[in-house]
Amino acid sequence: MLIIDFMAPPLPHYIVSGLSYAEIGGRHPSRQNIGAFDLLVVIEGCLFVGEGGVDYEVKEGHALILRPDSQHYAYAGCVEETKYYWLHFQILSDWRVIDEESYHQNQWKTSGESTPRNLPLPPFTTTSYNVALPQFIKLAQPLKIIEIISELTQMNQNIHLSSVRLKQQALFQEVIVLLSSSIGADGPSSQTICAERAATYLREHYREEFSAKKLGESINFHPVYIARCMRKLYCCSPSVYLLNLRIEHSKLLLVQTDLSMERIAEAVGFNHAAYFTASFTKIEGLAPRKYRQRFAWRKE
Missing domain, CATH: 1.10.10.60 (Homeodomain-like)
Structure with missing residues:
Protein backbone atom coordinates (compact mmCIF):
# COMPACT_ATOMS: atom_id res chain seq x y z
CA MET A 1 0.00 0.00 0.00
CA LEU A 2 1.18 3.51 -0.81
CA ILE A 3 0.53 6.27 1.70
CA ILE A 4 0.02 9.98 0.99
CA ASP A 5 1.59 11.62 4.01
CA PHE A 6 1.38 15.30 5.02
CA MET A 7 1.26 17.68 7.97
CA ALA A 8 -1.73 19.72 9.12
CA PRO A 9 -2.70 22.48 9.51
CA PRO A 10 -3.65 23.57 6.95
CA LEU A 11 -6.33 20.98 6.35
CA PRO A 12 -6.98 19.50 2.90
CA HIS A 13 -9.30 21.66 0.78
CA TYR A 14 -12.39 20.38 -1.03
CA ILE A 15 -12.80 21.62 -4.62
CA VAL A 16 -15.68 19.80 -6.32
CA SER A 17 -17.25 16.35 -6.63
CA GLY A 18 -19.65 14.47 -8.85
CA LEU A 19 -21.32 11.17 -9.69
CA SER A 20 -20.31 9.33 -12.87
CA TYR A 21 -21.49 6.26 -14.74
CA ALA A 22 -19.47 4.04 -17.07
CA GLU A 23 -21.13 1.61 -19.49
CA ILE A 24 -19.61 -1.75 -20.37
CA GLY A 25 -16.40 -0.93 -22.22
CA GLY A 26 -16.32 2.57 -20.75
CA ARG A 27 -13.12 3.94 -19.29
CA HIS A 28 -12.04 6.50 -16.74
CA PRO A 29 -10.39 9.50 -18.52
CA SER A 30 -6.63 9.31 -19.04
CA ARG A 31 -4.92 12.54 -17.91
CA GLN A 32 -1.68 13.93 -16.51
CA ASN A 33 -0.64 16.79 -14.23
CA ILE A 34 -4.22 17.80 -13.39
CA GLY A 35 -3.02 19.89 -10.44
CA ALA A 36 -5.40 18.39 -7.87
CA PHE A 37 -5.95 15.09 -6.11
CA ASP A 38 -8.78 13.01 -7.59
CA LEU A 39 -10.53 10.64 -5.20
CA LEU A 40 -12.49 7.80 -6.82
CA VAL A 41 -15.00 5.81 -4.75
CA VAL A 42 -16.74 2.98 -6.59
CA ILE A 43 -20.36 2.28 -5.67
CA GLU A 44 -21.08 -0.47 -8.21
CA GLY A 45 -18.91 -2.29 -10.74
CA CYS A 46 -15.17 -1.81 -11.19
CA LEU A 47 -12.78 0.76 -12.68
CA PHE A 48 -9.44 -0.27 -14.17
CA VAL A 49 -7.07 2.64 -13.59
CA GLY A 50 -3.30 2.84 -13.56
CA GLU A 51 -0.85 5.43 -12.27
CA GLY A 52 2.93 5.47 -12.08
CA GLY A 53 3.20 1.99 -13.57
CA VAL A 54 0.84 0.46 -10.99
CA ASP A 55 -2.54 -0.88 -12.15
CA TYR A 56 -5.52 -0.82 -9.80
CA GLU A 57 -8.84 -2.66 -9.89
CA VAL A 58 -11.09 -0.23 -8.03
CA LYS A 59 -14.00 -2.43 -7.05
CA GLU A 60 -17.20 -1.70 -5.15
CA GLY A 61 -16.37 -0.32 -1.70
CA HIS A 62 -12.81 0.60 -2.70
CA ALA A 63 -11.20 4.03 -3.08
CA LEU A 64 -8.28 5.29 -5.15
CA ILE A 65 -6.59 8.69 -4.89
CA LEU A 66 -4.97 9.87 -8.13
CA ARG A 67 -2.09 12.28 -7.66
CA PRO A 68 -1.95 15.82 -9.09
CA ASP A 69 1.58 15.44 -10.46
CA SER A 70 1.31 12.08 -12.23
CA GLN A 71 -0.17 10.51 -15.32
CA HIS A 72 -3.12 8.22 -14.81
CA TYR A 73 -4.76 6.06 -17.44
CA ALA A 74 -7.44 3.44 -18.00
CA TYR A 75 -5.71 0.17 -18.81
CA ALA A 76 -8.97 -1.69 -19.54
CA GLY A 77 -12.64 -0.98 -20.16
CA CYS A 78 -15.35 -1.73 -17.62
CA VAL A 79 -16.69 -5.27 -17.83
CA GLU A 80 -19.98 -4.24 -16.19
CA GLU A 81 -21.93 -1.05 -15.65
CA THR A 82 -19.99 0.98 -13.13
CA LYS A 83 -21.10 3.79 -10.85
CA TYR A 84 -18.65 5.90 -8.89
CA TYR A 85 -18.10 9.22 -7.15
CA TRP A 86 -15.14 11.41 -7.97
CA LEU A 87 -13.92 14.20 -5.73
CA HIS A 88 -11.20 16.75 -6.41
CA PHE A 89 -9.30 18.16 -3.47
CA GLN A 90 -6.00 19.84 -2.69
CA ILE A 91 -3.42 19.38 0.04
CA LEU A 92 -2.10 22.85 0.83
CA SER A 93 1.03 21.77 2.70
CA ASP A 94 3.98 19.70 1.52
CA TRP A 95 3.13 16.06 0.96
CA ARG A 96 4.90 12.87 -0.04
CA VAL A 97 4.08 9.33 -1.12
CA ILE A 98 5.72 6.52 0.84
CA ASP A 99 5.15 2.78 1.12
CA GLU A 100 3.30 1.33 4.09
CA GLU A 101 6.41 -0.19 5.66
CA SER A 102 8.22 3.16 5.66
CA TYR A 103 5.14 4.83 7.09
CA HIS A 104 4.97 2.45 10.03
CA GLN A 105 8.72 2.72 10.60
CA ASN A 106 8.33 6.50 10.84
CA GLN A 107 5.44 6.05 13.27
CA TRP A 108 7.64 3.97 15.55
CA LYS A 109 10.79 6.04 15.10
CA THR A 110 12.27 7.15 18.38
CA SER A 111 13.46 10.74 18.52
CA GLY A 112 14.74 10.61 22.12
CA GLU A 113 13.27 11.07 25.55
CA SER A 114 13.50 14.86 25.37
CA THR A 115 10.59 15.01 22.90
CA PRO A 116 7.75 12.79 24.13
CA ARG A 117 4.68 12.64 21.92
CA ASN A 118 0.97 13.01 22.56
CA LEU A 119 1.14 15.15 25.69
CA PRO A 120 -1.44 17.86 26.41
CA LEU A 121 -1.13 20.54 23.74
CA PRO A 122 0.47 23.90 24.56
CA PRO A 123 -2.38 26.19 25.60
CA PHE A 124 -1.45 29.13 23.36
CA THR A 125 0.45 27.60 20.46
CA THR A 126 -0.72 25.97 17.23
CA THR A 127 0.89 22.56 16.81
CA SER A 128 1.07 20.46 13.65
CA TYR A 129 0.18 16.80 13.34
CA ASN A 130 0.66 14.05 10.81
CA VAL A 131 -2.12 12.89 8.47
CA ALA A 132 -1.85 9.75 6.35
CA LEU A 133 -4.18 8.78 3.51
CA PRO A 134 -4.09 5.44 1.70
CA GLN A 135 -3.72 5.86 -2.05
CA PHE A 136 -5.69 2.67 -2.68
CA ILE A 137 -7.77 0.84 -0.10
CA LYS A 138 -10.85 -1.18 0.71
CA LEU A 139 -12.86 1.28 2.77
CA ALA A 140 -13.64 0.42 6.38
CA GLN A 141 -16.97 2.32 6.16
CA PRO A 142 -17.88 2.59 2.45
CA LEU A 143 -21.55 3.46 2.97
CA LYS A 144 -20.65 6.31 5.32
CA ILE A 145 -18.13 7.87 2.98
CA ILE A 146 -20.47 7.50 0.00
CA GLU A 147 -23.23 9.22 1.99
CA ILE A 148 -20.95 12.15 2.80
CA ILE A 149 -19.70 12.58 -0.77
CA SER A 150 -23.29 12.45 -1.98
CA GLU A 151 -24.17 15.28 0.40
CA LEU A 152 -21.13 17.27 -0.71
CA THR A 153 -22.15 16.84 -4.34
CA GLN A 154 -25.74 17.94 -3.70
CA MET A 155 -24.44 21.09 -2.02
CA ASN A 156 -22.65 22.11 -5.24
CA GLN A 157 -25.84 23.68 -6.58
CA ASN A 158 -25.56 26.33 -3.86
CA ILE A 159 -21.82 26.71 -4.03
CA HIS A 160 -22.19 30.44 -4.74
CA LEU A 161 -23.13 30.88 -1.07
CA SER A 162 -20.21 31.33 1.31
CA SER A 163 -22.08 29.56 4.10
CA VAL A 164 -22.48 26.47 1.91
CA ARG A 165 -18.81 26.43 0.96
CA LEU A 166 -17.85 26.61 4.64
CA LYS A 167 -20.15 23.67 5.41
CA GLN A 168 -18.61 21.73 2.52
CA GLN A 169 -15.10 22.20 3.88
CA ALA A 170 -16.19 21.06 7.34
CA LEU A 171 -18.01 18.03 5.92
CA PHE A 172 -15.07 17.13 3.70
CA GLN A 173 -12.87 16.68 6.76
CA GLU A 174 -15.07 13.70 7.68
CA VAL A 175 -14.06 12.14 4.36
CA ILE A 176 -10.41 12.66 5.26
CA VAL A 177 -10.93 11.08 8.68
CA LEU A 178 -12.69 8.04 7.19
CA LEU A 179 -9.98 7.55 4.57
CA SER A 180 -7.22 7.85 7.15
CA SER A 181 -8.92 5.47 9.59
CA SER A 182 -9.18 2.83 6.86
CA ILE A 183 -5.40 2.34 7.12
CA GLY A 184 -5.78 0.87 10.58
CA ALA A 185 -9.00 -1.00 9.92
CA ASP A 186 -7.43 -4.29 11.05
CA GLY A 187 -7.02 -2.89 14.54
CA PRO A 188 -4.04 -1.63 16.58
CA SER A 189 -1.09 -3.83 17.49
Whole structure:
Protein backbone atom coordinates (compact mmCIF):
# COMPACT_ATOMS: atom_id res chain seq x y z
CA MET A 1 0.00 0.00 0.00
CA LEU A 2 1.18 3.51 -0.81
CA ILE A 3 0.53 6.27 1.70
CA ILE A 4 0.02 9.98 0.99
CA ASP A 5 1.59 11.62 4.01
CA PHE A 6 1.38 15.30 5.02
CA MET A 7 1.26 17.68 7.97
CA ALA A 8 -1.73 19.72 9.12
CA PRO A 9 -2.70 22.48 9.51
CA PRO A 10 -3.65 23.57 6.95
CA LEU A 11 -6.33 20.98 6.35
CA PRO A 12 -6.98 19.50 2.90
CA HIS A 13 -9.30 21.66 0.78
CA TYR A 14 -12.39 20.38 -1.03
CA ILE A 15 -12.80 21.62 -4.62
CA VAL A 16 -15.68 19.80 -6.32
CA SER A 17 -17.25 16.35 -6.63
CA GLY A 18 -19.65 14.47 -8.85
CA LEU A 19 -21.32 11.17 -9.69
CA SER A 20 -20.31 9.33 -12.87
CA TYR A 21 -21.49 6.26 -14.74
CA ALA A 22 -19.47 4.04 -17.07
CA GLU A 23 -21.13 1.61 -19.49
CA ILE A 24 -19.61 -1.75 -20.37
CA GLY A 25 -16.40 -0.93 -22.22
CA GLY A 26 -16.32 2.57 -20.75
CA ARG A 27 -13.12 3.94 -19.29
CA HIS A 28 -12.04 6.50 -16.74
CA PRO A 29 -10.39 9.50 -18.52
CA SER A 30 -6.63 9.31 -19.04
CA ARG A 31 -4.92 12.54 -17.91
CA GLN A 32 -1.68 13.93 -16.51
CA ASN A 33 -0.64 16.79 -14.23
CA ILE A 34 -4.22 17.80 -13.39
CA GLY A 35 -3.02 19.89 -10.44
CA ALA A 36 -5.40 18.39 -7.87
CA PHE A 37 -5.95 15.09 -6.11
CA ASP A 38 -8.78 13.01 -7.59
CA LEU A 39 -10.53 10.64 -5.20
CA LEU A 40 -12.49 7.80 -6.82
CA VAL A 41 -15.00 5.81 -4.75
CA VAL A 42 -16.74 2.98 -6.59
CA ILE A 43 -20.36 2.28 -5.67
CA GLU A 44 -21.08 -0.47 -8.21
CA GLY A 45 -18.91 -2.29 -10.74
CA CYS A 46 -15.17 -1.81 -11.19
CA LEU A 47 -12.78 0.76 -12.68
CA PHE A 48 -9.44 -0.27 -14.17
CA VAL A 49 -7.07 2.64 -13.59
CA GLY A 50 -3.30 2.84 -13.56
CA GLU A 51 -0.85 5.43 -12.27
CA GLY A 52 2.93 5.47 -12.08
CA GLY A 53 3.20 1.99 -13.57
CA VAL A 54 0.84 0.46 -10.99
CA ASP A 55 -2.54 -0.88 -12.15
CA TYR A 56 -5.52 -0.82 -9.80
CA GLU A 57 -8.84 -2.66 -9.89
CA VAL A 58 -11.09 -0.23 -8.03
CA LYS A 59 -14.00 -2.43 -7.05
CA GLU A 60 -17.20 -1.70 -5.15
CA GLY A 61 -16.37 -0.32 -1.70
CA HIS A 62 -12.81 0.60 -2.70
CA ALA A 63 -11.20 4.03 -3.08
CA LEU A 64 -8.28 5.29 -5.15
CA ILE A 65 -6.59 8.69 -4.89
CA LEU A 66 -4.97 9.87 -8.13
CA ARG A 67 -2.09 12.28 -7.66
CA PRO A 68 -1.95 15.82 -9.09
CA ASP A 69 1.58 15.44 -10.46
CA SER A 70 1.31 12.08 -12.23
CA GLN A 71 -0.17 10.51 -15.32
CA HIS A 72 -3.12 8.22 -14.81
CA TYR A 73 -4.76 6.06 -17.44
CA ALA A 74 -7.44 3.44 -18.00
CA TYR A 75 -5.71 0.17 -18.81
CA ALA A 76 -8.97 -1.69 -19.54
CA GLY A 77 -12.64 -0.98 -20.16
CA CYS A 78 -15.35 -1.73 -17.62
CA VAL A 79 -16.69 -5.27 -17.83
CA GLU A 80 -19.98 -4.24 -16.19
CA GLU A 81 -21.93 -1.05 -15.65
CA THR A 82 -19.99 0.98 -13.13
CA LYS A 83 -21.10 3.79 -10.85
CA TYR A 84 -18.65 5.90 -8.89
CA TYR A 85 -18.10 9.22 -7.15
CA TRP A 86 -15.14 11.41 -7.97
CA LEU A 87 -13.92 14.20 -5.73
CA HIS A 88 -11.20 16.75 -6.41
CA PHE A 89 -9.30 18.16 -3.47
CA GLN A 90 -6.00 19.84 -2.69
CA ILE A 91 -3.42 19.38 0.04
CA LEU A 92 -2.10 22.85 0.83
CA SER A 93 1.03 21.77 2.70
CA ASP A 94 3.98 19.70 1.52
CA TRP A 95 3.13 16.06 0.96
CA ARG A 96 4.90 12.87 -0.04
CA VAL A 97 4.08 9.33 -1.12
CA ILE A 98 5.72 6.52 0.84
CA ASP A 99 5.15 2.78 1.12
CA GLU A 100 3.30 1.33 4.09
CA GLU A 101 6.41 -0.19 5.66
CA SER A 102 8.22 3.16 5.66
CA TYR A 103 5.14 4.83 7.09
CA HIS A 104 4.97 2.45 10.03
CA GLN A 105 8.72 2.72 10.60
CA ASN A 106 8.33 6.50 10.84
CA GLN A 107 5.44 6.05 13.27
CA TRP A 108 7.64 3.97 15.55
CA LYS A 109 10.79 6.04 15.10
CA THR A 110 12.27 7.15 18.38
CA SER A 111 13.46 10.74 18.52
CA GLY A 112 14.74 10.61 22.12
CA GLU A 113 13.27 11.07 25.55
CA SER A 114 13.50 14.86 25.37
CA THR A 115 10.59 15.01 22.90
CA PRO A 116 7.75 12.79 24.13
CA ARG A 117 4.68 12.64 21.92
CA ASN A 118 0.97 13.01 22.56
CA LEU A 119 1.14 15.15 25.69
CA PRO A 120 -1.44 17.86 26.41
CA LEU A 121 -1.13 20.54 23.74
CA PRO A 122 0.47 23.90 24.56
CA PRO A 123 -2.38 26.19 25.60
CA PHE A 124 -1.45 29.13 23.36
CA THR A 125 0.45 27.60 20.46
CA THR A 126 -0.72 25.97 17.23
CA THR A 127 0.89 22.56 16.81
CA SER A 128 1.07 20.46 13.65
CA TYR A 129 0.18 16.80 13.34
CA ASN A 130 0.66 14.05 10.81
CA VAL A 131 -2.12 12.89 8.47
CA ALA A 132 -1.85 9.75 6.35
CA LEU A 133 -4.18 8.78 3.51
CA PRO A 134 -4.09 5.44 1.70
CA GLN A 135 -3.72 5.86 -2.05
CA PHE A 136 -5.69 2.67 -2.68
CA ILE A 137 -7.77 0.84 -0.10
CA LYS A 138 -10.85 -1.18 0.71
CA LEU A 139 -12.86 1.28 2.77
CA ALA A 140 -13.64 0.42 6.38
CA GLN A 141 -16.97 2.32 6.16
CA PRO A 142 -17.88 2.59 2.45
CA LEU A 143 -21.55 3.46 2.97
CA LYS A 144 -20.65 6.31 5.32
CA ILE A 145 -18.13 7.87 2.98
CA ILE A 146 -20.47 7.50 0.00
CA GLU A 147 -23.23 9.22 1.99
CA ILE A 148 -20.95 12.15 2.80
CA ILE A 149 -19.70 12.58 -0.77
CA SER A 150 -23.29 12.45 -1.98
CA GLU A 151 -24.17 15.28 0.40
CA LEU A 152 -21.13 17.27 -0.71
CA THR A 153 -22.15 16.84 -4.34
CA GLN A 154 -25.74 17.94 -3.70
CA MET A 155 -24.44 21.09 -2.02
CA ASN A 156 -22.65 22.11 -5.24
CA GLN A 157 -25.84 23.68 -6.58
CA ASN A 158 -25.56 26.33 -3.86
CA ILE A 159 -21.82 26.71 -4.03
CA HIS A 160 -22.19 30.44 -4.74
CA LEU A 161 -23.13 30.88 -1.07
CA SER A 162 -20.21 31.33 1.31
CA SER A 163 -22.08 29.56 4.10
CA VAL A 164 -22.48 26.47 1.91
CA ARG A 165 -18.81 26.43 0.96
CA LEU A 166 -17.85 26.61 4.64
CA LYS A 167 -20.15 23.67 5.41
CA GLN A 168 -18.61 21.73 2.52
CA GLN A 169 -15.10 22.20 3.88
CA ALA A 170 -16.19 21.06 7.34
CA LEU A 171 -18.01 18.03 5.92
CA PHE A 172 -15.07 17.13 3.70
CA GLN A 173 -12.87 16.68 6.76
CA GLU A 174 -15.07 13.70 7.68
CA VAL A 175 -14.06 12.14 4.36
CA ILE A 176 -10.41 12.66 5.26
CA VAL A 177 -10.93 11.08 8.68
CA LEU A 178 -12.69 8.04 7.19
CA LEU A 179 -9.98 7.55 4.57
CA SER A 180 -7.22 7.85 7.15
CA SER A 181 -8.92 5.47 9.59
CA SER A 182 -9.18 2.83 6.86
CA ILE A 183 -5.40 2.34 7.12
CA GLY A 184 -5.78 0.87 10.58
CA ALA A 185 -9.00 -1.00 9.92
CA ASP A 186 -7.43 -4.29 11.05
CA GLY A 187 -7.02 -2.89 14.54
CA PRO A 188 -4.04 -1.63 16.58
CA SER A 189 -1.09 -3.83 17.49
CA SER A 190 -0.60 -5.20 21.01
CA GLN A 191 2.26 -2.71 21.49
CA THR A 192 -0.01 0.20 20.59
CA ILE A 193 -2.74 -1.08 22.91
CA CYS A 194 -0.25 -1.39 25.77
CA ALA A 195 1.25 2.08 25.26
CA GLU A 196 -2.14 3.77 24.88
CA ARG A 197 -3.52 2.08 28.02
CA ALA A 198 -0.46 3.21 29.94
CA ALA A 199 -0.81 6.78 28.67
CA THR A 200 -4.50 6.82 29.62
CA TYR A 201 -3.67 5.60 33.12
CA LEU A 202 -0.98 8.24 33.56
CA ARG A 203 -3.32 10.99 32.35
CA GLU A 204 -5.93 9.93 34.88
CA HIS A 205 -3.48 9.53 37.78
CA TYR A 206 -0.81 12.15 37.08
CA ARG A 207 -1.33 13.76 40.50
CA GLU A 208 -0.42 10.51 42.26
CA GLU A 209 3.06 9.19 43.10
CA PHE A 210 4.38 7.11 40.20
CA SER A 211 4.95 3.39 40.58
CA ALA A 212 5.93 1.22 37.62
CA LYS A 213 4.62 -1.82 39.47
CA LYS A 214 1.24 -0.21 40.13
CA LEU A 215 1.00 0.91 36.51
CA GLY A 216 1.67 -2.64 35.32
CA GLU A 217 -0.90 -4.13 37.69
CA SER A 218 -3.51 -1.56 36.61
CA ILE A 219 -3.30 -2.29 32.88
CA ASN A 220 -2.20 -5.96 33.07
CA PHE A 221 1.16 -5.59 31.32
CA HIS A 222 4.68 -6.11 32.66
CA PRO A 223 6.45 -2.81 33.52
CA VAL A 224 9.42 -3.63 31.25
CA TYR A 225 7.09 -4.28 28.30
CA ILE A 226 5.15 -1.08 29.06
CA ALA A 227 8.34 0.96 28.98
CA ARG A 228 9.40 -0.59 25.68
CA CYS A 229 6.00 0.06 24.09
CA MET A 230 5.84 3.65 25.29
CA ARG A 231 9.32 4.37 23.96
CA LYS A 232 8.20 3.13 20.55
CA LEU A 233 4.88 4.94 20.41
CA TYR A 234 5.56 8.08 22.46
CA CYS A 235 9.35 8.29 22.24
CA CYS A 236 9.83 8.25 26.03
CA SER A 237 9.60 6.11 29.14
CA PRO A 238 6.49 6.19 31.38
CA SER A 239 8.29 8.35 33.96
CA VAL A 240 9.37 10.92 31.37
CA TYR A 241 5.89 10.92 29.85
CA LEU A 242 4.45 11.59 33.32
CA LEU A 243 6.96 14.37 34.06
CA ASN A 244 6.12 16.21 30.83
CA LEU A 245 2.43 15.64 31.46
CA ARG A 246 2.71 17.32 34.85
CA ILE A 247 4.64 20.24 33.39
CA GLU A 248 1.97 20.83 30.73
CA HIS A 249 -0.77 20.85 33.37
CA SER A 250 1.26 23.24 35.50
CA LYS A 251 1.53 25.69 32.58
CA LEU A 252 -2.23 26.06 32.54
CA LEU A 253 -2.34 26.69 36.29
CA LEU A 254 0.44 29.26 36.01
CA VAL A 255 -1.51 31.24 33.41
CA GLN A 256 -5.07 30.72 34.59
CA THR A 257 -4.66 30.98 38.39
CA ASP A 258 -2.81 32.97 41.05
CA LEU A 259 -1.77 29.85 42.96
CA SER A 260 1.67 29.81 44.55
CA MET A 261 4.47 27.63 43.16
CA GLU A 262 4.02 25.30 46.12
CA ARG A 263 0.30 24.86 45.48
CA ILE A 264 0.80 24.32 41.76
CA ALA A 265 3.56 21.79 42.36
CA GLU A 266 1.29 19.86 44.71
CA ALA A 267 -1.69 20.10 42.35
CA VAL A 268 0.15 18.44 39.47
CA GLY A 269 1.86 15.69 41.47
CA PHE A 270 5.22 17.06 42.65
CA ASN A 271 6.18 16.39 46.26
CA HIS A 272 8.58 19.33 46.43
CA ALA A 273 8.28 22.79 44.88
CA ALA A 274 12.04 22.93 44.32
CA TYR A 275 11.94 19.79 42.16
CA PHE A 276 8.98 21.21 40.25
CA THR A 277 10.87 24.43 39.56
CA ALA A 278 14.01 22.57 38.48
CA SER A 279 12.05 20.21 36.20
CA PHE A 280 10.04 23.04 34.67
CA THR A 281 13.17 25.10 34.00
CA LYS A 282 14.97 22.15 32.40
CA ILE A 283 12.09 21.33 30.06
CA GLU A 284 10.82 24.82 29.22
CA GLY A 285 14.09 26.74 29.37
CA LEU A 286 12.84 29.25 31.95
CA ALA A 287 11.59 29.18 35.52
CA PRO A 288 7.83 28.84 36.19
CA ARG A 289 7.70 32.37 37.65
CA LYS A 290 9.22 33.76 34.46
CA TYR A 291 6.73 31.73 32.43
CA ARG A 292 3.85 33.24 34.42
CA GLN A 293 5.23 36.76 33.99
CA ARG A 294 5.32 36.30 30.22
CA PHE A 295 1.51 36.21 30.17
CA ALA A 296 0.82 38.63 33.01
CA TRP A 297 -0.92 41.94 32.26
CA ARG A 298 0.03 44.97 34.24
CA LYS A 299 -2.01 48.15 34.19
CA GLU A 300 0.13 51.13 33.23
